Amino acid sequence: MKSRKINRCFQPLNNYNLPKQYNLIFKSKKRQLRTELPVYEKKDGPSARDYMIDQIALKSQEFRFSIKTLELATIYIDNYLNTFDIQPKFYQLLTITALSMAAKFHEIFWSNLIKLQIEQDKTIRNMYEREEYEEMEIEILTGMGFQLNHTTISDYLVTMECLTPQAEHLILCIMIHSELCKQKFLKIALAIIYVLDLKPQMKFKPSILKLGQHISNVITKYITKNKDSDNEDISQSQLTIDKKIKKRKLQ
Numbered sequence: 421m422k423s424r425k426i427n428r429c430f431q432p433l434n435n436y437n438l439p440k441q442y443n444l445i446f447k448s449k450k451r452q453l454r455t456e457l458p459v460y461e462k463k464d465g466p467s468a469r470d471y472m473i474d475q476i477a478l479k480s481q482e483f484r485f486s487i488k489t490l491e492l493a494t495i496y497i498d499n500y501l502n503t504f505d506i507q508p509k510f511y512q513l514l515t516i517t518a519l520s521m522a523a524k525f526h527e528i529f530w531s532n533l534i535k536l537q538i539e540q541d542k543t544i545r546n547m548y549e550r551e552e553y554e555e556m557e558i559e560i561l562t563g564m565g566f567q568l569n570h571t572t573i574s575d576y577l578v579t580m581e582c583l584t585p586q587a588e589h590l591i592l593c594i595m596i597h598s599e600l601c602k603q604k605f606l607k608i609a610l611a612i613i614y615v616l617d618l619k620p621q622m623k624f625k626p627s628i629l630k631l632g633q634h635i636s637n638v639i640t641k642y643i644t645k646n647k648d649s650d651n652e653d654i655s656q657s658q659l660t661i662d663k664k665i666k667k668r669k670l671q
Contacts, residue, residue: 453602454502460598468508472497472515473596479519480592485527487588491572493522494595496560503563510556513548517556525568576609582618590616593639600635611635 453460459468466474473494480490496518500506506514561568573591577583590612594600600608611632613619624632 452502453498453598455598455602457501459501459506466596467598468511469497469501469598470596472511473598475512475515476519477592477596483523485519485523487574487583487591488572489519489522489526490592490595491574492526492568492570493519494601495570495572496521496564496568498598498601499563500560504559510552513552513556514560517553518560521557521560521568571605573605573609573612576606577612580609580613580619582609582613582616584616584618586616587612587618590635590639593642594635597638597642600638603631607631608635 461467462470465471476493476497477490479485480493497514500514500518573594574583574588577587594608594612603611607628608631610624610628612635613622614624614628614632615636
């Protein structure tokens, strides 16, 4: 029986729980983003896909959902966009349904907050029928092969004891940018560790260093654009990330 080959992107250290990391790699499911699709196209601003993820990020923060819920909702949306044809008028339907499904799957305390908000918001309530939400749920489930749990960036960081508030915010920023999100999640996790200098003793392959620098450039522009955020927690997290990125660039 042939064993699956694992491409090591880092040099193992004795204090790492490698069995858990390898277990995540084996459980990870293949992802493919067809960024040539119109929904991923960026013209004068963010793509339609990136805008949808940005809306999910805002709602996740509002409801205080975990970063894993945001990641799962993003995976559901990307998988749907790469599996089905969808008209722009249904983008919001996909966004709401994906976040609702991710929250129901992962959050411990789930009280239909999103559906409650839909009922209270006349604009959204009159936009779609209840049957359309149910149909969208079935389509998402079908596209996912009825597998709602996926290995995410935060899962890898948890096994390496590197899931800090700054790492969570960096994941949020990465999810919003499809050109970053299309990378393998393990590589992104390692790049985050490099960018935030979470494991100074860790040695990385050149491909991880290159991805880390690319993430630094993209996120620095994003932070600069959103530096006047009204959310004090987010602003402080952005400031910390920005300082660590600049420190990395000077090294």
